[in-house]
Amino acid sequence: MPTKARVLTPLERRIMRVLWDGGAGNVQKVLHGLTGEPQLAYTTVQTTLNVLQRKGKVKRKLVGRAYEYSAIVSQEAANSHAIKDVLQKVFRGSVDDLLLSLVRSKQLDAQKLAELQAKLQASESAEEEPE
Helix, strand or coil, rough: CCHHHCCHHHHHHHHHHHHHHCEEEEEEEEECCCCCCCCCCCHHHHHHHHHHCCCEEEEEEEEECCEEEEECCCCCHHHHHHHHHHHHHHHHHCHHHHHHHHHHHCCHHHHHHHHHHHHHHHHHHHHHHCC
C-alpha cells in the first residue's frame, strides 16, 4: 500500500502540475503558472516547493539568487500512487468494486469499456513488437 508521503496533497499536486506542464521554474514562475482558486501567496508556493524538495518529489538548484525547481516524480507515477491510495482506502483494494462504482455512477459505459479494451490491445501489441 502506498505510504502517505508518496501521495501528493491537493496543494502539492496543483504545484507539481505547473512543473510537469511548464518544466523547471522558480517560485515566481510556478506562482504565475497556477490556475484556479484559491490564489496562493508567494510564501505558500515557496514553502510547498521546499516541502516537495524534502520529500524527494522535486529537486532544486540555485540559479542566480533564486532556486529553480524541477519535478523528479513523473505525473504518471504520482497518478499511480494516488489511484492505489484511493483503491485501498475506498474500495479495500478491489478493482472490481471500483469499476462497478464507475458503471453505477454512469462514468463508465459499454462504449467507453470497448474503447479502453481497444487501447489495451494496442498497448499490448506495441509491447510485444521487437525493436
